[in-house]
Amino acid sequence: MNINVLNYTIIIMGPAYGTQASFCAYQFCLSLLNSNHQLQSIFFYADGTYNANNFTNPANDEFDIVNAWQKLAQKYQLKLSVCIAAAQRRGIVNEELNHNIAAGFELVGLGELSEKVSQSDRVIQF
Numbered sequence: 001m002n003i004n005v006l007n008y009t010i011i012i013m014g015p016a017y018g019t020q021a022s023f024c025a026y027q028f029c030l031s032l033l034n035s036n037h038q039l040q041s042i043f044f045y046a047d048g049t050y051n052a053n054n055f056t057n058p059a060n061d062e063f064d065i066v067n068a069w070q071k072l073a074q075k076y077q078l079k080l081s082v083c084i085a086a087a088q089r090r091g092i093v094n095e096e097l098n099h100n101i102a103a104g105f106e107l108v109g110l111g112e113l114s115e116k117v118s119q120s121d122r123v124i125q126f
Contacts (some may be wrong), residue, residue, distance in 0.1 A: 004036060005036050005037060005038060006037050006121040006122055007038045007039075007119060007120045007121045008038065008120060008121070009040045009041040009042075009043065009113075009116045009119075009123045009124075010042050010124050011044075011048070011125040012025045012042070012051060012126050013045050013047060015047040016050050016051045016053070016065045016066055017056075017058065017062075021048070022048065022051050023063065023065060025042075025124075025126035026065060026072065028124065028126070030072070033072075033076055040116055041112075041113070041117075041120070042073075042079070043081045043116065044082045044086075045113070046083075049083060049086045049087040049090050051082075051105075052080070052087060052101050053090075053091075053100060053102065054066075054100045054101060054102040054103070069104070069105075070103060073104045079106060080104055080105045081105075081112055081116075082105050082108065083108070083109075083110060083113070084109055085109075
């Protein structure tokens with residue numbers, strides 16, 4: 001392994017809209033992917049779980065951050081992990097009758113975040 005290559009875990013705690021946190025995290029991830037570094041994990045926690053809401057409907061002239069995360073994950077074969085407990089508290093669920101989690105996002109426990117953090121050289125929170 002090249003000593004200059006670092007593995008990053010990104011934690012997004014900001015909602016899809018209302019703050020710049022999610023958009024800044026997205027831009028940071030793009031920068032990582034266009035460099036020599038590795039993106040170990042993208043984890044949505046607390047209000048960041050709103051990024052996984054399939055019912056988010058931005059105006060035509062606004063940046064569609066949910067769609068941007070989906071395209072990023074698809075293009076680079078990334079997993080978009082969403083804290084299941086935080087998501088459920090905010091009404092984002094993956095239940096048969098009430099499915100509103102956006103495609104490409106996956107509900108996971110905090111154990112997965114802990115594992116990814118232990119495998120990362122850097123952890124950045126937005």
